Amino acid sequence: MALVVQKYGGSSVSDAEAMRRVAKRIVATKRAGHKVVVVVSAMGDTTDDLLDLAASITDKAPQREMDMLLSAGERISMSLLAMAVNELGETAISYTGQQAGVQTDNHYGKAHIVSMVPERVARSIQDGYIAIVAGFQGVNERKDVTTLGRGGSDTTAVALAASLHADVCEIYTDVDGMFTADPRLVPKAKQIAATTFEETLEMAAHGAKILHLRAVEFARRYHVPLHVRSSFSDKSGTWISDGPAHPELKGLVPDSALTFDPEAQLMKETPVEEPLISGLAHDRSEDKITLVGVPDEPGRAAHIFEIIAQAGANIDMIVQNVSTVQPGATDLTITLPHADAADTVKALEGAKEEGGFLKVVHTGNVGKLSLVGAGMRTNPGVSAKLFGTLSKAGINIDMISTSEIRLSVLVSEDQLDEAVRAVHTAFGLDAEQVEAVVYGGTGR
Numbered sequence: 001m002a003l004v005v006q007k008y009g010g011s012s013v014s015d016a017e018a019m020r021r022v023a024k025r026i027v028a029t030k031r032a033g034h035k036v037v038v039v040v041s042a043m044g045d046t047t048d049d050l051l052d053l054a055a056s057i058t059d060k061a062p063q064r065e066m067d068m069l070l071s072a073g074e075r076i077s078m079s080l081l082a083m084a085v086n087e088l089g090e091t092a093i094s095y096t097g098q099q100a101g102v103q104t105d106n107h108y109g110k111a112h113i114v115s116m117v118p119e120r121v122a123r124s125i126q127d128g129y130i131a132i133v134a135g136f137q138g139v140n141e142r143k144d145v146t147t148l149g150r151g152g153s154d155t156t157a158v159a160l161a162a163s164l165h166a167d168v169c170e171i172y173t174d175v176d177g178m179f180t181a182d183p184r185l186v187p188k189a190k191q192i193a194a195t196t197f198e199e200t201l202e203m204a205a206h207g208a209k210i211l212h213l214r215a216v217e218f219a220r221r222y223h224v225p226l227h228v229r230s231s232f233s234d235k236s237g238t239w240i241s242d243g244p245a246h247p248e249l250k251g252l253v254p255d256s257a258l259t260f261d262p263e264a265q266l267m268k269e270t271p272v273e274e275p276l277i278s279g280l281a282h283d284r285s286e287d288k289i290t291l292v293g294v295p296d297e298p299g300r301a302a303h304i305f306e307i308i309a310q311a312g313a314n315i316d317m318i319v320q321n322v323s324t325v326q327p328g329a330t331d332l333t334i335t336l337p338h339a340d341a342a343d344t345v346k347a348l349e350g351a352k353e354e355g356g357f358l359k360v361v362h363t364g365n366v367g368k369l370s371l372v373g374a375g376m377r378t379n380p381g382v383s384a385k386l387f388g389t390l391s392k393a394g395i396n397i398d399m400i401s402t403s404e405i406r407l408s409v410l411v412s413e414d415q416l417d418e419a420v421r422a423v424h425t426a427f428g429l430d431a432e433q434v435e436a437v438v439y440g441g442t443g444r
């Protein structure tokens with residue numbers, strides 16, 4: 001017997017029929033002898049619809065009221081799903097974030113979980129019931145409802161799994177797991193059978209939308225094995241764990257359709273020092289800002305990044321070059337989320353004189369492609385192949401950044417799709433046939 005946390009995204013519970021399909025799976029898991037805790041997102045596009053509704057009334061909604069509004073979406077789905085389970089002869093009890101003990105800080109719209117005391121949830125499953133918890137929401141110290149940021153139900157699920165010491169957290173979505181690239185863009189993308197938290201973090205941080213970044217961080221910190229899979233099929237999805245020898249993954253497969261052995265998969269004929277490319281992530285949500293003619297002296301960059309930090313921006317790439325315009329000076333380029341760009345540009349424009357630089361150039365249309373896998377940093381062949389492939393396709397590389405297990409390049413946004421497909425093929429990642437089925441279409 002295992003304790004299984006199952007999270008169902010909006011596309012898995014988009015209407016009554018979908019609810020019934022999910023309820024069947026929940027009941028089957030319970031009847032296979034497991035304890036089941038379910039976390040559910042709002043039905044289909046409910047959250048977007050609620051946002052539109054608010055926008056049609058005001059463009060300055062108080063954040064507290066926004067969270068009150070958005071949290072309603074998950075309340076609808078949790079209660080309906082409980083009814084659907086009850087119809088099948090099991091007892092399900094639904095809980096709001098507050099009832100499930102999700103305590104957060106006060107940052108409406110992007111609250112972080114500060115503690116998790118799921119007493120009532122634990123008691124319910126102990127008593128033989130199925131607990132259904134509203135994802136994406138918690139409560140702050142004033143007992144006001146908060147939400148965790150778009151896609152936050154994944155984080156609720158992993159946090160619950162961690163605090164209940166669940167054996168596995170299953171993330172149900174509308175594709176059969178993680179793929180070597182977004183199957184909507186690369187139809188011949190291959191399914192990834194097993195991967196590590198580190199690689200998944202890099203994929204999620206660089207544009208792969210399959211998992212909420214904070215959920216992966218949480219899972220890594222508390223060693224919660226994740227299984228990302230489709231609620232529309234019985235296929236095994238992608239297992240994410242600490243690494244090859246993860247003993248806890250064994251014997252935990254909650255339904256008989258699965259025959260996957262993660263250890264065997266990860267160890268499969270991997271020549272030890274060959275780089276092992278896991279997949280490609282792409283991102284079109286970033287902008288680029290270049291400061292031209294920054295004086296080349298100590299303290300200048302520190303000052304500039306202080307201004308950027310005060311503007312509240314999260315920076316991704318940073319590159320400093322000899323200035324193309326001003327002899328003896330440097331040009332400093334950063335990339336950052338599109339949503340942070342306007343405020344940052346404004347702050348930097350205001351600091352031009354004090355910072356001693358000539359101008360601020362803001363470019364909106366950038367695309368980022370990231371290659372993720374083990375052993376890339378020390379293997380120059382990987383960069384050579386990546387750059388060669390892009391050059392053959394006539395695609396100019398604007399910026400480059402690396403980590404231990406990632407190589408990212410910035411290209412113009414209109415060439416991004418082509419770049420992703422060309423690189424996917426060049427690294428031998430294409431499947432022989434189209435494997436990916438996109439069942440729902442919203443990607444959650």
Ligand code: ASP
Pocket residue numbers: 009010041042047048073135136149150151152153154444
């Ligand atoms: N319903 C919320 C959203 O659409 C949370 C989630 O789906 O995880 O962002």
Ligand code: MG
Pocket residue numbers: 009010041042044047151444
């Ligand atoms: Mg959603």
